[in-house]
Amino acid sequence: MNCQVCGHQNGKPHFGVIACKACSAFFRRCCALKKKYKCRHNGICEITPNGRKICRGCRQMRCNLIGMEPERIQYNRDPLGSKAERMALSAYSPGEQSTSSSSDDQTELRLINRLVENYKILEQRRDQLYERRQSGKPRGRALNFKEVNRSCMDECVLRAHWIAATFPIFKSFSFNEKKIMFANFFAGNTILYLGKMCCLYGRTDRIIFSNTGNYLDMQNIQDFYREEDDENPSKEATRLGQASKI
Structure with missing residues (x-):
């Protein structure tokens, strides 16, 4: 099954949708750390399984749009996901950074x-x-x-x-x-x-x-x-x- 977020072929049921380990780990981390990312390109970034620097804002928005359910996360088990999930997340999107507030303001304007x-x-x-x-x-x-x-x-x-x-x-x-x-x-x-x-x-x-x-x-x-x-x-x-x- 393909991941509904990025299209990766190794998708499995996670948090109410079909997602790969990397995307499910990303969603888990966003919820656990209460992160809210913003895109600096008007929300049009491409999300692919082989992308090295995927926009966190667009990725998080995609997770929310397809219906990932935060209430299904078992925080008491592991708030940041398993070791395999953390490794997948790290390999999938290294070096991503959230944008500055001034850049966000210009984009919103x-x-x-x-x-x-x-x-x-x-x-x-x-x-x-x-x-x-x-x-x-x-x-x-x-x-x-x-x-x-x-x-x-x-x-x-x-x-x-x-x-x-x-x-x-x-x-x-x-x-x-x-x-x-x-x-x-x-x-x-x-x-x-x-x-x-x-x-x-x-x-x-x-x-x-x-x-x-x-x-x-x-x-x-x-x-x-x-x-x-x-x-x-x-x-x-x-x-x-x-x-x-x-």
Whole structure:
């Protein structure tokens, strides 16, 4: 089995994941000594089994992302791991050093600037997309479930591009890792975005979806389940609307 951290072929179950002796020893040492390392290259360093000077920051972040569990470490047995693990760790990554605080500050500032600039691009693309979606329809109208579903799909694409452009390391993860991280990110980020839009429009009775002013009417939720061309909601739409109020 391959190590989920570095890809080494001699991976075995360690701390809830598949890891080699070197990576498991590294994780054990980080937890035992309460070490927190930072990358000075924006978190894009390559982690390979034959690397001689692997970035500790990226290695530690990878251990955390794949789900290594600190509670599985038996500190009373050996807080720094077995002799074999310590030898593997020493041979695997000699001479690594954590970065200085000034270097870390500069790296974090560059990341923040990149995040802000890319988010401006995201907002521009979002406005352009929603303007095209209007296609002659009135602005500031109530949306139904099909339109909201389509908007959510659009947002998935927009935000995925934003994340990939802002955090290059995201591209190096497997599909399943990307899926898990994006799902955890998307829900919280959507709540923040919708909250921002409601504040901008000064409305608490509506969920504003875009700068076009389109919204979900919380006072008439049964209309949410109605088709665009239906003048009156169907029995099923009314039933779903009533169930949503419970």
